[in-house]
Amino acid sequence: MTALSAPLAISLGDPAGIGPEVILGAWTRLGSGGGAPPAFVVGGPELLRACAEALGIDCPIIPIADPSEAAYACAVGLPVLALLDGPWQPARPSADGARLALASLEWAARCVRAGAASGVVTAPVSKGALAAIGWDYPGQTEFLADACARPYRDAVMMLAGPALRTVPLTVHVALAEVPTLLSAELIVHKARIVAAGLTRDFGIAQPRLAVAALNPHAGEQGQFGDEEARLIAPAIAALRAEGLAVTGPVPGDALFTPRARETYDAALCMYHDQALIPLKALAFDEGVNVTLGLPIIRTSPDHGTAYDIAGQGKADPGAMAAAIAMAAQMVRARARAGA
Structure with a gap:
């Protein structure tokens, strides 16, 4: 297995949410199987220690002063960059907690x-709590795109x-829009980014993409809408002309059957719930949010802060364990490809 060039950085997320406990639980789970890659949490050593003690999670916290210390610290516990901290106050979101999440x-x-x-690897944040302290981004994906000096449209959520x-293909917007x-x-722009990613x-040399229809029965020859003929089919034709393996438009009620899933590597969906409902139905506790199209690797667990629990x-x-493992796999894939 190819070693990582540097450890993974794990952001703390909203300290009032489940971020701290799933970070601890993920590290313990990965470590018990010998699969924990070198990584460190950005801030919160005392916060994480309090969380571990309160919940009975056997995960020693190892404060470090520099990311270069993470590889050695991993042998004895969870490395935590000791430059930021705060109290552990679960289910009690606050402005100070949002500031800690943002700083991390x-x-x-x-x-x-x-x-x-x-x-x-980013732990979940509350967009509302961050907005209340003046944060002006739709989400962490857009923040990271801006940090990399890339337009938002180049940061594709998978x-x-x-x-x-x-x-x-469209994310946090009203269905009517x-x-x-x-x-x-x-469609063409995002499909290119997905294929390249x-x-x-x-490490998929010839990725296969399936493009979902927007309307029931893919519009039924225009009876239920014309977006398939007017927008989606021309995009698919253009992508095929570039040599990409693309199928569709596929009716949404047929795209996610076991037999259909064997025919593609990724499905491009027209709106948020069309993409997330099947993923969460199949893999709620293993789903990973991956950002494609940026020069950096970013993953995140596909769930929110869950203040209620x-x-x-x-x-x-x-x-969270899957997000950490997938980030490491992606780093290794880029290294093999020389990217």
């Missing part, structure tokens, strides 16, 4: 851009589980 994310981005980290990868936001150019970050020991760390 900013430092994680600096570390990966400077080469001190090989990728970043949800990945053991048996399915999906990409929503989706038809007005779709275009053949948007599957090759560079997942924070601090109760109920949060499943599976998705």
Whole structure:
């Protein structure tokens, strides 16, 4: 197995949510199987120690002063960069907690851009709590795109589980707005990024893409809408002309059957829930949010802060463990490809 060029940086997320406990649980789970890659959490050594003690999680916290110390510290516990901290107050979101989450994310981005980290794994944040302290981004994906000096449209969200990868072409918008936001150019642009990402970050030499229809029965020859004929089919034709293996438009009710999933490496979906419902139905506790199209590697568990269960020991760390493992796999894939 190829060694990582540098450890992964894990941002703390909202300390009032389940981020701290799933980080601890994921590290314990990965370490018990010998599969924990070199990594460090950006900030919160005392916060994480308090969380571990309260929930009975056997995960020694090893404060470090520099990311370069993480590889050695991993042998005895979870390395935590000791430059930021705060109290552990589960299910009690606050402005101070949002500031800690933002500072951790900013430092994680600096570390990966400077080469001190090989990728970043982001724990869940509350967009509302961050907005209340003046944060002006739709989400962490857009923040990281800005940190890399890339336009938002080049940062493509892909949800990945053991048996399915999906990409929503439109994300956090009202369903009524989706038809007005779709275009053949948007589909082509994002499909190119997805295909390149599957090759560079997942080692798939000839990625196969399936493109979902927007309307029931793919519009039924215009009876239920014309977006398939007017926008989606021309985009697919253009992508095929470039040599990409693309199928569709595939009706949404047929795209995610076991037989259909064997025919593609990623499904491009027209709107948020079309992509996330099947992924979460199949792999809720293993789903990973992957950002494609950026010069850095970024993954995140595909769930939110879950304030309602924070601090109760109920949060499943599976998705965080999967996000850490997938980030390491992506780093190794890029190294093999020389990217």
